[in-house]
Amino acid sequence: MKQIVLFVFFAEIVNAQNFVPVWEDTYLPDQEAGCYVSSLDLQNETIFIGRYCGAEDEIVFGDISSEEWTECDIPDSLGEISSGGVVDGVFYVYTESNWILSVDQSCETGIVAKSDGWVKIFSENDTLHVFGSGVYIDDTLSPPFVHSFVPATNTWKSFPSPESESVIGLTIFQNKMFCVGLDDGIQKIFQLDDSVWNVVYVFPEDEHFVSWESAEDRIYVSSTNFAPPFEYGIFSEFKDGDMDSLFSSDGNILAIEATSCFVFVSGNFTSFGNCDAENLAMFDRGSKEIIQTDRGLDNNGYALSANDEFVYVGGAFIYGADIYSPGVISLPSCYEVSVEDITKNEVKIFPNPATDFLSVENGIGKVVRIFSLSEEIYLMANEIDNKKVFDITNLSSGTYYILIGGKVFSFVKL
Secondary structure, three states, X not given: OOOEEEEEXXXXXXXXXXXXXXXXXXXXXXXXXXXEEEEEEEEOOXXXXXXXXXXXXXXXXEEOOOOEEEEEEEOHHHOOEEEXXXXXXXXXXXXXXXXXXXXXXXXXXXXXXXEOOOOEEEEEOOEEEEEOOOEEEOOEEOOOOEEEEEOOOOEEEEEOOOOOOEEXXXXXXXXXXXXXXXXXXXXXXXXXXXOEEEEEEEOOOOEEEEEEEEEOOXXXXXXXXXXXXXXXXXXXXXXXXXXXXXXXXXXXXXXXEEOOOXXXXXXXXXXXXXXXXXXXXXXXXOOOOEOOOOEEEOOXXXXXXXXXXXEEEEOOEEEOOOEEEOOEEEXXXXXXXXXXXXXXXXXXXXXXXXXXXXXXXXXXXXXXXXXXXXXXXXXXXXXXXXXXXXXXXXXXXXXXXXXXXOEEEEEEEO
């Protein structure tokens, strides 16, 4: 059985300038080459995953703290899972056979509704939102409006359709509903006010909506520009009725997640802004600074979910030059580990400051990594015993950080 490493980051809030990653690993069971994640959500410390693996469709529930996993098989006749959302610990998924299902953490599966075409679903608080096609409600096919379902009361609510041919995007922003509609080849953003959809933005004729994510006072929007001479992705923020372009990419940005400090994007691009980014990028929300790392995905990042402690993205993961793990990964969110006194925790680092060599006496017996503030790993020793001497002759002068067993220490190179 192959296992995928999920890298999990814990630390204290800082800005991007002082960003130092700390990684711990956990495992997703039975993840093999060829498996991919199509739907992903986080609630509290539970991760909810819809994946296609070994010619089978599965739901996987994982407790992040205990690393306990439950795998639930989905009948082949229902098809692949394309979207989902979590309400009160139950995973609601939409399959390619047009069924909306509920799957609880004991693998009990129920039928919620059936659509007459493609729909997308997502959750917000205690409500499941459905858009894209008509839905059979109490055996009656509703028009292709926007629908909301409250599982606690088993009630549906339908909203009037905007003046467009179809709804291709939906989000909840500042307690209001926003959608993207296609009208005679032009895409528009509508806002629902008192049961009336009002146009608040019109996309340029050669620009098409891809995805979005609402965050506090703005909506982050991904779109594709088809203007000659080539197609490219655009990442913008919609705020106070204005759409401001932030970054461009050489492919589509398929998923967006924002935490209180950072924004994460994944898709099928190899550059984001002016930086190399293999299908995965992140930037500081305040400074708009792109965080450069040596992490990336070797295929599309279709699914992405985050909170202020964990970030997970679907795809096959590359870390550095030689570590590869197919499936789901976790990335650092908006935290940094505080630097501790080097005399504590059975760790001694000397001399400090250092010029040519650095000795590390490590009673913890864990992997030792040496970082700069730019997050680059310069030196590494796996499971060292008692004492390790590092040659730091070629390091530039400055402050460096040493990660040992989830704790960070510092030294100065002269």
